[in-house]
Amino acid sequence: MDIYSFLNSSDIAAHCREINHTWNPFDMAVIIGISYRPMDEKHTAWRELMADYPDMPTPRGLHHESYPSLHEKLEEAIAYEILYKTQSQAIFKQAEQGAVYVYAIDEYNREKSVFTNLESLFADVYKNFEREEVQSIRVIKSNLDDGDNDKGTITARLDYDGNIADVDVSASEDLRAKWFPNVNYDSSRMFSDDFYVIIPTPFKRGDILTHNNTPWQLGEKSVFVLDSIGHDNPKTLERRLRYDGDITDMCGRRYFVYDDGTLCEDNELCYDRLEYYRGKLEGKDRLLQYVSWYLKDVIALTPLMLMQCRVVSQQQLNASFDLIGWAFPKEHIIADGQADHIKETDSDD
Secondary structure (H helix, E strand, O other): OOHHHHOOOHHHHHHHHHOOOOOOHHHHHHHHHOOOOOHHHHHHHHHHHHHHOOOOOOOOOOOOOOOOOHHHHHHHHHHHHHHHHHHHHHHHHOOOOOOEEEEEEEOOEEOOOOEOOHHHHHHHHHHHOOHHHOOOEEEEEEEEEOOOOOEEEEEEEEOOOOOEEEEEEEOOHHHHHHHOOOOOHHHHHOOOOOOOOOOOOOOOOOOEEEEOOOOOOOOOOOOEEEEEEHHHOHHHHHHHHOOOOOHHHOEEEEEEEOOOOOEEEEEEEOHHHEEEOOOOOOHHHHHHHHHHHHHOOOOOHHHHHHHHHHHHHHHHHHHHHHHHHHHOOHHHOOOOOOOOOOOOOOOOO
8 A cells, every 4th residue: 555645744644655654454554544635535445454564453542542443443433424424414405595606716715605405605606607617626515503592503515516525614613513413423533533653754953844735625725834843842743653642733843934923933733744845936925044053053144034034024015005095105115036136144243
């Protein structure tokens, strides 16, 4: 089995191939489960795993006891997901009182109107977009009300003909139990949300990264500078190797630039989708090059702080000009990218 092809990042996959990293069958099952592949491809891979690799007990984790047979739990997960997909697609397609649909073609074409059924929604799609313009359509059905003020959202990814590729449900546990009364939800969570798997990465502190999008994001991208990945810490790694964590622990720290130009730090979840950023840093994101140089000890703090001031000022000027452009002659505004580049050898001296 080519398990590397199920990794969500092409850069991480290439790295793992290069170092010939291997996982046990349970970890491979989780990697398949958290991949962006369609459900049918995941099920084919799980069946191949059961056919070609020995059975083993599942580990005891934060959310699960140990079970004697990995193969048995995979069979349960496959049965659950088939039932879950069938039922969630039926709920998604059914027009309901108080439920509305919205759609997005990509990050630049988001429909602000709401529709009460899929027929009127796709009529609008066909009116505004030709087939060759549409790779994927994200449709969200929201404000579903079961009568007890429990509301949920169902998001589906469809093609131009309305065929559903994936369905994602966001709802309370009580509402899930009403929607899917005969589904063993825990069987699938074991291979999607409830376990953490160590996946080696090639990334270092100060690398400028982005992330490979999930099917639900349709082109939304962010760029940031890596500070650390959780399992780089030996104590954290030891805990992860005991399966004492879940998918929410699969994270690292990053620096990014907020809309007003200020530098911020937070967690980057699901590090398995990180990839090197290969584009041009423009606008406020120019600051990230300086952050990268600083973290790699190429420059001192002063050039970074000077660039921070420039970027914040530029963002404020841009915002002001958008609102009352007549008050700011354009020739007095620093052009994007102008006079803000320094050599990597520059320092406070």
